Amino acid sequence: MTHHLTDSSLFRAQGLIGGRWCDGAAGRTIDVRNPATASSLGSVPDMDGTDAREAIAAAAAAYPAWKRRTHADRAALLERWHALMIENLEDLARILTLEQGKPLDEARGEIRYGASFVKWFAEEARRIGGTTIPSPTPDRRIVVLKEPVGVCGIITPWNFPNAMITRKVAPALAAGCTVVIKPSDFTPYSALALGVLAERAGIPAGVINILTGRPEAIGEELLANETVRKISFTGSTRVGSLLMRGAADGIKRLSLELGGNAPFIVFDDADLDQAVEGVLLSKFRNGGQTCVCANRILVQAGVYEAFRDRLVARVNAMRVGSGLEPGVAIGPMINEAAIAKIERHVADALAKGATVASSAMAAPGPQFVAPVVLTGATTDMLLASEETFGPVAPLFRFETEEEAIALANATPFGLAAYFYTQNLARSWRVGEALEAGMVGLNTGLISTEVAPFGGVKQSGLGREGAQVGIEEYLEMKTFHIGGLG
Numbered sequence: 001m002t003h004h005l006t007d008s009s010l011f012r013a014q015g016l017i018g019g020r021w022c023d024g025a026a027g028r029t030i031d032v033r034n035p036a037t038a039s040s041l042g043s044v045p046d047m048d049g050t051d052a053r054e055a056i057a058a059a060a061a062a063y064p065a066w067k068r069r070t071h072a073d074r075a076a077l078l079e080r081w082h083a084l085m086i087e088n089l090e091d092l093a094r095i096l097t098l099e100q101g102k103p104l105d106e107a108r109g110e111i112r113y114g115a116s117f118v119k120w121f122a123e124e125a126r127r128i129g130g131t132t133i134p135s136p137t138p139d140r141r142i143v144v145l146k147e148p149v150g151v152c153g154i155i156t157p158w159n160f161p162n163a164m165i166t167r168k169v170a171p172a173l174a175a176g177c178t179v180v181i182k183p184s185d186f187t188p189y190s191a192l193a194l195g196v197l198a199e200r201a202g203i204p205a206g207v208i209n210i211l212t213g214r215p216e217a218i219g220e221e222l223l224a225n226e227t228v229r230k231i232s233f234t235g236s237t238r239v240g241s242l243l244m245r246g247a248a249d250g251i252k253r254l255s256l257e258l259g260g261n262a263p264f265i266v267f268d269d270a271d272l273d274q275a276v277e278g279v280l281l282s283k284f285r286n287g288g289q290t291c292v293c294a295n296r297i298l299v300q301a302g303v304y305e306a307f308r309d310r311l312v313a314r315v316n317a318m319r320v321g322s323g324l325e326p327g328v329a330i331g332p333m334i335n336e337a338a339i340a341k342i343e344r345h346v347a348d349a350l351a352k353g354a355t356v357a358s359s360a361m362a363a364p365g366p367q368f369v370a371p372v373v374l375t376g377a378t379t380d381m382l383l384a385s386e387e388t389f390g391p392v393a394p395l396f397r398f399e400t401e402e403e404a405i406a407l408a409n410a411t412p413f414g415l416a417a418y419f420y421t422q423n424l425a426r427s428w429r430v431g432e433a434l435e436a437g438m439v440g441l442n443t444g445l446i447s448t449e450v451a452p453f454g455g456v457k458q459s460g461l462g463r464e465g466a467q468v469g470i471e472e473y474l475e476m477k478t479f480h481i482g483g484l485g
């Protein structure tokens with residue numbers, strides 16, 4: 001039984017092009033590691049530009065028929081795909097934990113969350129409409145038609161290897177687009193399992209194509225190939241900006257879901273128990289490796305010590321270990337580079353005067369980082385300006401509301417921001433002053449398929465989920481009908 005899965009055929013180790021499971025043209029493979037043990041889970045094809053060209057051609061060949069199907073027909077196929085994800089939830093979650101590391105319960109949550117986009121956009125598929133516009137002359141009618149963008153390149157990160165794919169692919173398919181997916185080379189198996197289920201759901205060959213392997217050559221082809229009309233990317237701001245430059249020559253449409261540096265503000269008038277629950281959710285989900293994770297925790301002077309003590313008590317009780325072990329709150333970090341960055345941030349903070357407030361906890365191996373609460377954080381520290389992407393909770397002290405807003409907005413990023421207060425007027429003032437695409441007031445969880453997800457400033461372009469998410473995959477065609485006398 002492969003990796004103790006009920007259905008081992010979900011663990012595929014080949015790419016998917018035009019309905020054919022295949023190796024790469026060059027015959028190379030890359031190893032995929034379990035981050036909890038650093039041992040190999042298997043290998044997948046290291047595909048390149050030749051494979052990418054073939055996948056794009058397959059997506060282009062499948063496009064006319066997919067676009068012509070009725071919206072209800074596409075919706076029914078998405079509903080079936082959703083049902084299969086739920087039926088296979090345990091296996092999908094196990095694959096996710098094996099390659100990504102997050103605790104199994106969180107992986108189950110991600111599968112449900114990922115599936116929710118498929119259901120949501122199956123429903124939205126039926127509601128793609130157009131508009132009619134009053135004509136300036138009596139002999140004309142003007143209608144605006146909504147049409148699919150065409151073949152889309154979908155590039156996704158390792159931290160949410162299921163949901164970041166479905167949040168893009170579900171609206172793309174609902175709109176009538178076909179896709180070439182390039183998942184992270186660290187977490188290809190979740191993507192391939194989605195491909196198996198899509199095939200079982202009856203989604204036609206070529207509508208979903210999946211390329212595994214290192215990103216550069218595949219990325220170059222997705223950018224250069226004129227058949228690809230849109231790139232939808234989730235990942236770092238560095239790669240997002242590189243793709244934006246690359247997409248310029250072909251004037252491709254872009255959706256960019258990029259990095260964040262979320263402030264989490266606790267005012268003197270906050271409900272502290274709620275604020276602690278909120279920060280635990282926001283800071284430590286996926287071991288701190290979430291784009292909307294609180295990166296800077298700003299606490300007003302009057303409640304600083306009380307908040308610190310409550311947070312420290314909860315953090316000291318967290319268990320670190322393999323995501324497959326029951327009761328584990330923090331799994332392994334994805335790789336050595338991630339751990340090195342977290343350690344650099346903590347060392348830099350300590351050198352600049354921060355103090356460790358939580359108990360020293362031994363990590364169970366070199367792949368793990370124990371959670372830590374730092375007090376005395378200041379704006380000259382690396383963790384004030386860079387995304388730490390790990391279980392480090394730095395507490396910054398502030399005195400006034402104006403100071404908190406200035407600190408919160410002092411970043412080129414603008415994905416998520418959170419704040420806790422019981423004061424109504426302050427709620428509106430601060431909510432409106434924060435420069436972020438998503439703001440959580442008295443909540444640390446803002447991710448749901450029903451609400452627009454996305455950032456401002458260097459955190460990205462466009463929105464995913466919600467009613468607006470499908471617009472990212474639709475073009476408007478204005479149809480002028482003249483001569484009606």
Ligand SMILES: NC(=O)c1ccc[n+]([C@@H]2O[C@H](COP(=O)([O-])OP(=O)(O)OC[C@H]3O[C@@H](n4cnc5c(N)ncnc54)[C@H](O)[C@@H]3O)[C@@H](O)[C@H]2O)c1
Pocket residue numbers: 155156157158159160164182183184185214215216218219220234235236237238239240242256257258259260290291292387415454455459460
């Ligand atoms: N805003 C959001 O919704 C959101 C969601 C999840 C993650 N993120 C961000 O993603 C980052 C973590 O993910 P990551 O480390 O996988 O990001 P990354 O930018 O390194 O990689 C993302 C994807 O891009 C690919 N890629 C890398 N170089 C490429 C190139 N030259 N051409 C084409 N593709 C290329 C990678 O293989 C991967 O599939 C964090 O910054 C996090 O905040 C943002």
Ligand SMILES: O=C[C@H](O)CS(=O)(=O)O
Pocket residue numbers: 159160163289290291292447
């Ligand atoms: O990493 C950021 C993702 O968008 C995860 S989630 O949508 O907040 O669950």
